Amino acid sequence: xxxxxxxxxxxxxxxxxxxxxxxxxxxxxxxxxxxxxxxxxxxxxxxxxxxxxxxxxxxxxxxxxxxxxxxxxxxxxxxxxxxxxxxxxxxxxxxxxxxxxxxxxxxxxxxxxxxxxx
Amino acid sequence: xxxxxxxxxxxxxxxxxxxxxxxxxxxxxxxxxxxxxxxxxxxxxxxxxxxxxxxxxxxxxxxxxxxxxxxxxxxxxxxxxxxxxxxxxxxxxxxxxxxxxxxxxxxxxxxxxxxxxxxxxxxxxxxxxxxxxxxxxxxxxxxxxxxxxxxxxxxxxxxxxxxxxxxxxxxxxxxxxxxxxxxxxxxxxxxxxxxxxxxxxxxxxxxxxxxxxxxxxxxxxxxxxxxxxxxxxxxxxxxxxxxxxxxxxxxxxxxxxxxxxxxx
Numbered sequence: 001x002x003x004x005x006x007x008x009x010x011x012x013x014x015x016x017x018x019x020x021x022x023x024x025x026x027x028x029x030x031x032x033x034x035x036x037x038x039x040x041x042x043x044x045x046x047x048x049x050x051x052x053x054x055x056x057x058x059x060x061x062x063x064x065x066x067x068x069x070x071x072x073x074x075x076x077x078x079x080x081x082x083x084x085x086x087x088x089x090x091x092x093x094x095x096x097x098x099x100x101x102x103x104x105x106x107x108x109x110x111x112x113x114x115x116x117x118x
Numbered sequence: 119x120x121x122x123x124x125x126x127x128x129x130x131x132x133x134x135x136x137x138x139x140x141x142x143x144x145x146x147x148x149x150x151x152x153x154x155x156x157x158x159x160x161x162x163x164x165x166x167x168x169x170x171x172x173x174x175x176x177x178x179x180x181x182x183x184x185x186x187x188x189x190x191x192x193x194x195x196x197x198x199x200x201x202x203x204x205x206x207x208x209x210x211x212x213x214x215x216x217x218x219x220x221x222x223x224x225x226x227x228x229x230x231x232x233x234x235x236x237x238x239x240x241x242x243x244x245x246x247x248x249x250x251x252x253x254x255x256x257x258x259x260x261x262x263x264x265x266x267x268x269x270x271x272x273x274x275x276x277x278x279x280x281x282x283x284x285x286x287x288x289x290x291x292x293x294x295x296x297x298x299x300x301x302x303x304x305x306x307x308x309x310x311x312x313x314x315x316x317x318x319x320x321x322x323x324x325x326x327x328x329x330x331x332x333x334x335x336x337x338x339x340x341x342x343x344x345x346x347x348x349x350x351x352x353x354x355x356x357x358x359x360x361x362x363x364x365x366x367x368x369x370x371x372x373x374x375x376x377x378x379x380x381x382x
Contacts, residue, residue: 018134021134021138022138022141025138025141025142025145026141026145028142029142029145029146029149030145030148030149031291033145037148041141041144041145091135091138094131094134094135095135097131098131098132098135101131
């Protein structure tokens, strides 16, 4: 359990938050992605997404650029190198947790269902 | 109690990984739509083949009709008004070919654009698609008015398609697609100035100067390159597990991901 606690402590709250994890994943895969695409894909509101992007940008994990597509204003989001590193580390930690828990479960003897507390 | 907590944590973490992987797959799928214009334009090239079939060779064209045509100013005006897309006036690929491509090229580009839009906003392309379409028309108009007098065996459309694919590959920032588009550009250039039938003849396939189907190898090679390449990209895209985050061993938690489930 203590090893699991150590792993859990490795999770970065900034990245671990569900929506931000999604934003970073989309940005990493797409390299450069429109604000509207993230909005639609993650089913967020514009305000919500803006808030999360501001947090990620302040932390230097993503970069946003504004421009125009034709006459329409657009915002593009791209992941930075620290953002990419942080996301990979997060995924690695999550996988390590799953492997650790799976391993621990396998080592434990199966409980007899008849003896389970009512 | 601790065991139950472990189980819950395991379930939550596995579920999060599964959702992230599904999300990544979805974005990856949306990002790569290069296959569509390849197949669409390949089919359009293939469909144009009957128009290039020559019932009989023009009587006085045994030597001179297919060489480059360099008209004076009047000849250029006649050419521009009479046959802007289907080759010089000395070629038999005439008005029907010109009309076909004048319709087919915009249809192909429009279909491509609609396909991109239908994919929920293709991240790498959508924002720049207008540049691609605009550039295409600028190049097309520029070509017709400036270079239109060069006879290209009626294959100018292949060059436009190649330009479109090159622009798309640049917009996608995909080296693989760019290399493919360069390959098609080379093929389009060759097909515009060279009878590909000669290649087959040298390889011992077919007879030289086979009359009506003289230009068909040019078209079929290009169409085959586009269609087969497009299908290849489609299959590769489907098989492709993004791998940036989830290069896991088979049977790992991430490999059990379903097709949907973006984090809310």
